[in-house]
Amino acid sequence: MPTILYKADASPTARAAMMIVDILGLNFDQRDCNPVLREQDTPELKKKNPMRTIPLLDEGDYWLADSHAIMIYLLEKYGKPEHAHLYPKDPRKRGTIHQRLFFDCGILFPRMRSVMAPTYGGRLGEMTKHMIANIVDAYSKLEDYLSEHKYIADDEMTIADISIMTSVGSLNGLVPIDEKRFPKLKKWFDTMNATDYGKKINVPGSEQHAEGLKALMAFNKYNQTSKL
């Protein structure tokens, strides 16, 4: 059975897994699974991933959820010497990479999710000041990380960059990075998006995601005001 990757192009977390698959040159069966339509809620997928999220990697007799876990797994399983910089063996470098991945999982992506959930739920007509301030605050933390190293976790590109560029991609479509305030972040983001996989996967997927959210917010706002 070929390995299946359940994904949606607009999903930041799915994009991270898709880019690692692309970088490693893996010929997986990449299947669309739309979380907005709850296509991940089938009994088969629920059993494999009780979190009911994408991406989900399915090898038939083994499955794995969470983009960060998937990235590490694929790198450890298929990484060749030319990919070593993406997930170096040095414990301190790994320590920093893991911290940045947890930062994405625990802080950055949830700030995106706090906009996504009420928008898809039909409740959010426009972003609140608090949501915007939280996103700008996350940009400022990333600017600090980029003052420590050339990339997010190291002076070479690592999986932390691949993970974080997807969250920032969608966030930037909602709250554009202010280049004057966050010059290092803007430069890093442009560099990441200029890679082959950035151009092919992250740029169009982020645009689709942010534009879809903005359109839905406008629709929610219209619905809310028309009910008054």
Ligand SMILES: N[C@@H](CCC(=O)N[C@@H](CS)C(=O)NCC(=O)O)C(=O)O
């Ligand atoms: N920590 C998870 C988060 C995955 C996640 O929340 N994915 C979203 C799509 S961007 C999803 O599937 N949401 C559906 C839901 O939460 O019910 C990861 O990195 O894979």
